[in-house]
Amino acid sequence: MEVQEETEQGRISQDNTQPGPAPEKTEGTGSVAADPVPGKTEGTGAETADSGQQEIPVKKKKKKKKKPVVKKPPKVIVCDRLGVRFNMTDQKVDNLKEYLIRLVRRQLKFREFWALRDISFHVRKGERVGILGLNGAGKSTLLKCIAGVLKPAEGSVTVTGNVVPLLELGAGFDKEYTGAENIYLYGTMLGYSKPFLKEKFNEIVEFSELGDFINVPVKNYSSGMKARLGFSIATVVEPEILILDEVLSVGDAKFKKKSAKKLKSMMKQGVTVLLVSHSTEQVLQICNRAIILEHGRFVASGKAAKICAQYEESIAK
Numbered sequence: 001m002e003v004q005e006e007t008e009q010g011r012i013s014q015d016n017t018q019p020g021p022a023p024e025k026t027e028g029t030g031s032v033a034a035d036p037v038p039g040k041t042e043g044t045g046a047e048t049a050d051s052g053q054q055e056i057p058v059k060k061k062k063k064k065k066k067k068p069v070v071k072k073p074p075k076v077i078v079c080d081r082l083g084v085r086f087n088m089t090d091q092k093v094d095n096l097k098e099y100l101i102r103l104v105r106r107q108l109k110f111r112e113f114w115a116l117r118d119i120s121f122h123v124r125k126g127e128r129v130g131i132l133g134l135n136g137a138g139k140s141t142l143l144k145c146i147a148g149v150l151k152p153a154e155g156s157v158t159v160t161g162n163v164v165p166l167l168e169l170g171a172g173f174d175k176e177y178t179g180a181e182n183i184y185l186y187g188t189m190l191g192y193s194k195p196f197l198k199e200k201f202n203e204i205v206e207f208s209e210l211g212d213f214i215n216v217p218v219k220n221y222s223s224g225m226k227a228r229l230g231f232s233i234a235t236v237v238e239p240e241i242l243i244l245d246e247v248l249s250v251g252d253a254k255f256k257k258k259s260a261k262k263l264k265s266m267m268k269q270g271v272t273v274l275l276v277s278h279s280t281e282q283v284l285q286i287c288n289r290a291i292i293l294e295h296g297r298f299v300a301s302g303k304a305a306k307i308c309a310q311y312e313e314s315i316a317k
Contacts, residue, residue, distance in 0.1 A: 076160045077123040083154035084116040084141050115141045116296045128273040130283035132311045133293035139276045143243050161240030175219035186233050200236045208232040241272045280308040
């Protein structure tokens with residue numbers, strides 16, 4: 001009996017020592033989930049900041065405004081590797097018959113002379129470009145190519161716009177005609193109509209300051225009188241491109257000032273000017289750009305003040 005009582009008591013003690021239900025485990029870890037502590041919020045280990053603290057606003061960087069792109073004026077004169085060649089011979093041929101005979105017999109011998117070689121530059125609308133160089137540098141030849149009087153042997157010249165050239169004193173004048181008659185002759189060559197010239201006749205005579213000499217044959221004119229008449233006819237309208245070959249270097253001081261004033265008024269209207277002159281002072285007054293030619297070659301190009309100073313240094317050596 002005593003043994004049976006002891007076994008029953010052992011069973012009861014074993015039942016009391018059995019473990020209770022296991023605490024729940026958090027998903028993903030082997031650690032036991034602890035009871036939430038009062039006063040603390042669930043989430044990350046970092047505690048929230050005081051609710052009274054305000055966030056500092058972030059300043060946005062201002063975008064820089066792009067500068068407006070300034071469009072350059074179009075190119076109205078473009079010379080690309082321009083070259084002008086003349087055939088020179090030491091043999092004198094007096095008539096066409098002798099020339100043809102020698103040509104058939106291949107007895108004509110020429111020596112090439114390049115007045116211009118490898119000239120490349122451009123002029124934009126409204127620019128005033130002065131061309132500097134010593135005698136024989138090819139300045140007048142270059143202007144004749146641009147005006148269409150000469151054709152290049154190599155390269156090309158592209159001109160956009162109405163061109164009015166004043167290449168030589170008295171060019172386009174008939175020496176036997178009077179000044180009045182040459183107004184109609186030279187004006188027609190420049191493309192002006194007879195009614196237009198008739199309307200502008202008095203204005204041309206007044207600007208040229210020839211007075212009663214307008215009815216005198218041109219063969220009796222001085223170089224200055226020819227220059228004044230030619231300039232007055234050429235500038236009676238505002239051309240798109242004006243070519244001047246040393247025509248402003250002749251005449252009295254009064255007409256030089258008058259012609260320079262006329263040119264400045266035309267420049268304000270966007271007229272493109274090509275000026276050949278030996279006077280750096282005149283180039284500085286009229287032009288904003290300049291180039292230097294030497295023995296038919298392109299030497300320098302740039303702003304008028306810089307190029308004129310370079311030209312003065314070169315001729316002083």
